[in-house]
Amino acid sequence: MAEKSRGLIEVRDFCLRYETMEGAVEAVSNVSLTVQPGEFVSIIGPSGCGKSTLLNALAGFLKPSSGRVTVDGETISGPSADRGMIFQQYSLFPWMTVRENVEFGLKMRGIRRGERERQARTLLGLAGLTPFEDYYPDRLSGGMKQRVGIVRALATGPRILLLDEPFGALDAQTRLIMQQILTNMWQRLKISVLFVTHDLDEAIFLSDRVYVMTARPGSIKAEIVVPLQRPRQPAMTLSSEFLGLRRGLMSLIREESIRAMGGEVSAEAMKGLAIDLEGQDLAALL
Amino acid sequence: MEAVAIRSTASSEPPLMGGGSQPALQSQPAGGRTHRWLRLHRAEFRATLIGLVSLAVFVALWQYLTANRITLYVRFLNIPTxxxxxxxxxxxxxxxxxxxxxxxxxxxxxxxxxxxxxxxxxxxxxxxxxxxxxxxxxxxxxxxxxxxxxxxxxxxxxxxxxxxxxxxxxxxxxxxxxxxxxxxxxxxxxxxxxxxxxxxxxxxxxxxxxxxxxxxxxxxxxxxxxxxxxxxxxxxxxxxxxxxxxxxxxxxxxxxxxxxxxxxxxxxxxxxxxxxxxxxxxxxxxxxxxxxxxxx
Missing domain, CATH: 1.10.3720.10 (MetI-like)
Structure with a gap:
């Protein structure tokens, strides 16, 4: 059973700098955030704001230049099966069947073949993936691959789940279904989730809280509590409450997206190509 | 709120032909399995057949050039048939x-x-x-x-x-x-x-x-x-x-x-x-x- 006391994520004054010829560049600056055990929290922000960087630090792939990143009070020293991660790119091992993929984490833990097969079968059954257990990933659709990816990450019973734009490559319809599947799984397991996305609707629909990040160097611009009740239904995305939240987030993120695009975008430029051609061909002008 | 009228096209229209909309795929002639197998593997048959013909032409040409001891700058005089x-x-x-x-x-x-x-x-x-x-x-x-x-x-x-x-x-x-x-x-x-x-x-x-x-x-x-x-x-x-x-x-x-x-x-x-x-x-x-x- 899930233990409620586990999975507290704390990020304190997280900074990430790297060296270039022009000197040190700050990619992420002074980010502090908390995910309570069993909470579903999203981070949204313009591209390049360092949200994935933050997730990679939590996964243990990189060390903060300064600040602290802890799970249940322990400083993260490297990747571990305690922290499951789902990537935007499909990351199933092509040479393993669906079941072997799900078994992988258990195998790394040294669990015997028979036992891990049993566990993988149970999990695949719960996820409704039994008919595909002997398929190679090549034969699965994108949504199916991500479902297997989630099951694989959950198989080792991690304390937290980190998702890096996991549905970014899926079509709109599949994405909605995947969001529903993810919330259902999360509600059953009560695991802490940190979800990175740039999709406002997705962030609101899934989360208890949403952090908005600024353009590079990324820092936390705002924190928004989503008061929508659980379980979430797709119809809620049309409620005035949802739309109100969406409007608020939209204005917050819009500013940052414009900044991320290189500063001021004038009203003229927003209209399109703001050149008066006076009937002339553009090619003739250039 | 604005009213949105959505009409389901599937349910509101009468069937075009009275009950005669059986899937065309199922109405195959008897003994169609062999036919289908042949049709599905047509590309392979074609490749094999053309390959065999082309090999045969190659050997025939070889036989012709060597048996008749043709000399076209390149000499097939001593080449075995x-x-x-x-x-x-x-x-x-x-x-x-x-x-x-x-x-x-x-x-x-x-x-x-x-x-x-x-x-x-x-x-x-x-x-x-x-x-x-x-x-x-x-x-x-x-x-x-x-x-x-x-x-x-x-x-x-x-x-x-x-x-x-x-x-x-x-x-x-x-x-x-x-x-x-x-x-x-x-x-x-x-x-x-x-x-x-x-x-x-x-x-x-x-x-x-x-x-x-x-x-x-x-x-x-x-x-x-x-x-x-x-x-x-x-x-x-x-x-x-x-x-x-x-x-x-x-x-x-x-x-x-x-x-x-x-x-x-x-x-x-x-x-x-x-x-x-x-x-x-x-x-x-x-x-x-x-x-x-x-x-x-």
């Missing part, structure tokens, strides 16, 4: 010496190729994984690689105490570099997301190597093995022609010296068939080792 070659082949198959030549060549290929694969694959995997090893070994490889295996013949004769040793060495050298380079390329093209995924699932260094890098590089390794096998034959035949006393390459060269022209063609065809068989064998092994790769 396919019929002659077939006759020699029947004689050779009854002569154990010919079989020995083939067996000795096969043994040399097997030894040289297995040694090359057995060293180049692990070496390539390690070089691909550890930069220091790559930095040390790569310059040496780049200098040695462009030297054709045949150019090693004099050196090989000096290096190895036996003739056999030097021929196997030449064969080994021929296949070593294609295998090594392809293994390296396979390692370089391993998707880093897969490595990260494995590490997030608790895989340590050795496990990442065994469970991710190795299988991910396998398709490229097999490309290297196929190319390496081809070059191994090229090198072997050349070595046998220069310094051999046995082997199918020696047989072919000796036939020329002894004015046994039909045997030249027989030797060539045998080499072709052996090369074909060995690359086929590698493909079969590849398919067994990599069941996830769809056959092409």
């Amino acid at each position: 396919p019929v002659d070659v077939l006759g020699r082949a029947v004689i050779a198959l009854h002569n154990p010496v010919f079989g020995d030549h083939v067996l000795i060549s096969c043994r040399r290929i097997l030894l040289g190729f297995l040694l090359a694969g057995g060293i180049a694959v692990p070496f390539g995997l390690l070089m691909g994984r550890y930069r220091i090893l790559r930095e040390i070994a790569f310059p040496i490889c780049e200098v040695l690689r462009p030297i054709p295996a045949i150019a090693w013949v004099p050196m090989a004769i000096m290096l190895w105490p036996t003739n056999e040793g030097s021929i196997v060495f030449i064969t080994f050298l021929g296949s070593f570099f294609p295998i090594l380079i392809n293994t390296l390329q396979g390692m370089a093209s391993v998707d880093p997301v897969l490595v990260r995924a494995a590490r997030c699932l608790g895989a340590r260094e050795a496990a990442v190597f065994r469970e991710v890098y190795l299988p991910a590089s396998l398709p490229q390794i097999f490309t290297g093995l196929t190319v390496g096998m081809g070059v191994a034959w090229v090198s072997l035949i050349a070595a046998e022609m220069i310094s051999g006393q046995f082997g199918i390459g020696y047989f072919t060269w000796e036939a020329y010296s002894l004015v046994q022209y039909s045997d030249i063609a027989l030797g060539m065809i045998t080499i072709g068939l052996l090369g074909l068989a060995s690359s086929f064998a590698i493909r079969i092994v590849g398919r067994l080792v990599m069941p996830w790769v769809a056959p092409r």
Whole structure:
């Protein structure tokens, strides 16, 4: 059973700098955030704001230049099966069947073949993936691959789940279904989730809280509590409450997206190509 | 709120034809299975048929040019006819010496190729994984690689105490570099997301190597093995022609010296068939080792 006391994520004054010829560049600056055990929290922000960087630090792939990143009070020293991660790119091992993929984490833990097969079968059954257990990933659709990816990450019973734009490559319809599947799984397991996305609707629909990040160097611009009740239904995305939240987030993120695009975008430029051609061909002008 | 009228097109329209909308696919004539099988495999039939016809035309042209001793600047005067070659082949198959030549060549290929694969694959995997090893070994490889295996013949004769040793060495050298380079390329093209995924699932260094890098590089390794096998034959035949006393390459060269022209063609065809068989064998092994790769 899930233990409620586990999975507290704390990020304190997280900074990430790297060296270039022009000197040190700050990619992420002074980010502090908390995910309570069993909470579903999203981070949204313009591209390049360092949200994935933050997730990679939590996964243990990189060390903060300064600040602290802890799970249940322990400083993260490297990747571990305690922290499951789902990537935007499909990351199933092509040479393993669906079941072997799900078994992988258990195998790394040294669990015997028979036992891990049993566990993988149970999990695949719960996820409704039994008919595909002997398929190679090549034969699965994108949504199916991500479902297997989630099951694989959950198989080792991690304390937290980190998702890096996991549905970014899926079509709109599949994405909605995947969001529903993810919330259902999360509600059953009560695991802490940190979800990175740039999709406002997705962030609101899934989360208890949403952090908005600024353009590079990324820092936390705002924190928004989503008061929508659980379980979430797709119809809620049309409620005035949802739309109100969406409007608020939209204005917050819009500013940052414009900044991320290189500063001021004038009203003229927003209209399109703001050149008066006076009937002339553009090619003739250039 | 604005009212949105959505009408379901499916339910509001009457069926176009009264109940007559059965799926067309199910209404196949009886005995359609064979038909369907033929239809589905039409491309393969076509390829096989055209291939056979084209081979037949090739042999017929050969027969015509040689039987009539045509000379079109290129001289077919002394070239054996396919019929002659077939006759020699029947004689050779009854002569154990010919079989020995083939067996000795096969043994040399097997030894040289297995040694090359057995060293180049692990070496390539390690070089691909550890930069220091790559930095040390790569310059040496780049200098040695462009030297054709045949150019090693004099050196090989000096290096190895036996003739056999030097021929196997030449064969080994021929296949070593294609295998090594392809293994390296396979390692370089391993998707880093897969490595990260494995590490997030608790895989340590050795496990990442065994469970991710190795299988991910396998398709490229097999490309290297196929190319390496081809070059191994090229090198072997050349070595046998220069310094051999046995082997199918020696047989072919000796036939020329002894004015046994039909045997030249027989030797060539045998080499072709052996090369074909060995690359086929590698493909079969590849398919067994990599069941996830769809056959092409």
